[in-house]
Every structure is written in structure tokens, then in C-alpha cells.
Amino acid sequence: MTATAIPTRMLLLLGLALAAAAAFLVARPLLLSDDSSVSPTPAPPAAAAKPAAKPTAPVTSSTATAPKLVILPDVPTAVAKRLRFSKVVVVSVYSGTSKSDRAAVAQARVGAKEVGSGFAALNVLDERTARELQTFVGTVSAPVVLVVRRPGKIATRFDTRVDSALVAQAARNAGAGR
Numbered sequence: 001m002t003a004t005a006i007p008t009r010m011l012l013l014l015g016l017a018l019a020a021a022a023a024f025l026v027a028r029p030l031l032l033s034d035d036s037s038v039s040p041t042p043a044p045p046a047a048a049a050k051p052a053a054k055p056t057a058p059v060t061s062s063t064a065t066a067p068k069l070v071i072l073p074d075v076p077t078a079v080a081k082r083l084r085f086s087k088v089v090v091v092s093v094y095s096g097t098s099k100s101d102r103a104a105v106a107q108a109r110v111g112a113k114e115v116g117s118g119f120a121a122l123n124v125l126d127e128r129t130a131r132e133l134q135t136f137v138g139t140v141s142a143p144v145v146l147v148v149r150r151p152g153k154i155a156t157r158f159d160t161r162v163d164s165a166l167v168a169q170a171a172r173n174a175g176a177g178r
């Protein structure tokens with residue numbers, strides 16, 4: 001076996017290829033990075049604007065702003081959050097340990113879902129929730145189902161256990177699903 005000499009041109013080309021690959025590997029992250037610390041290049045100055053031939057109509061304030069959604073101040077926090085996204089909210093007041101209360105919550109949830117209204121389940125065993133409910137409704141004993149309409153007015157109140165069809169009809173009468 002004889003050793004063959006590698007031509008110098010071949011060595012030179014191989015070295016250049018390795019150098020190009022190394023430069024690419026180093027420069028690629030720098031070119032493709034989305035670094036926010038680099039300041040953006042300033043935009044070229046805009047050309048001077050020509051004066052308008054016709055005066056433009058002023059923008060009226062009624063088209064510039066959207067109406068603000070107002071929720072009454074004594075509405076419980078959980079109900080107020082849902083009233084921001086739904087015109088009608090079904091509120092089920094329950095006691096956390098009672099099986100019959102949990103069944104009433106399930107029926108109210110199904111009724112609310114049937115008509116596409118919001119739903120909130122409030123546990124009166126939570127002290128903060130109980131205080132909010134007392135200022136909103138007065139004294140309640142669970143289970144209670146309320147149908148609340150924007151801006152936070154009680155449209156219907158059921159002080160007994162009700163089925164989903166009755167809850168759905170009450171929510172529909174209050175304006176849900178329209």
C-alpha cells in the first residue's frame with residue numbers, strides 16, 4: 001500500500017468549507033435572534049405632507065367611544081364578573097355540605113346552559129360570599145336560585161328547589177338567548 005498525497009487545492013477547499021460552516025454557526029443565532037435589547041433602526045423621516053384640498057369632518061365623540069357597561073355596586077363579585085359577559089346570569093345559592101343543594105345547583109346549571117345565560121354558584125358557608133349575598137338579596141336559606149339581569153337586578157327568585165326547565169324559562173323571560 002502506498003500513501004497518496006492529498007492535493008493542496010483539496011485541503012484549501014476543505015479548510016474554506018469548514019471556516020464557512022463555523023462562521024455560519026456563530027452568525028446564525030445572532031441574525032435570527034429576536035433580542036429586544038437591540039434598538040430598532042429609526043424609520044426614515046416622512047416627506048412633508050401636502051395641505052388637504054378639502055377640510056375633513058371632525059370625529060364625533062359618540063362614534064369614538066363604546067358605551068360603558070355599568071354593574072350595580074351591591075352585586076356579589078362572582079355575579080358581577082359573569083354579568084360583564086352575559087346579559088342574564090343564573091345564580092344558585094347553596095350550602096356546601098348538603099346533597100340536595102348540590103342537586104339544585106346541577107339543575108340550575110343545566111337550565112342556564114339550555115338558554116345560553118351565565119351561571120354562578122355561591123356557597124353560603126363562605127363568610128365573604130354570605131356577606132355579599134346579604135347586602136344583595138337579604139337573608140337567604142339555601143337552596144335559592146336567582147335570575148339576575150344586567151345591571152344587577154333580580155328578575156326571578158326561587159326559594160325552593162326547582163328543575164332545569166323552570167330555570168331555563170325564567171332566564172329566557174329575563175332576556176337570555178336573545
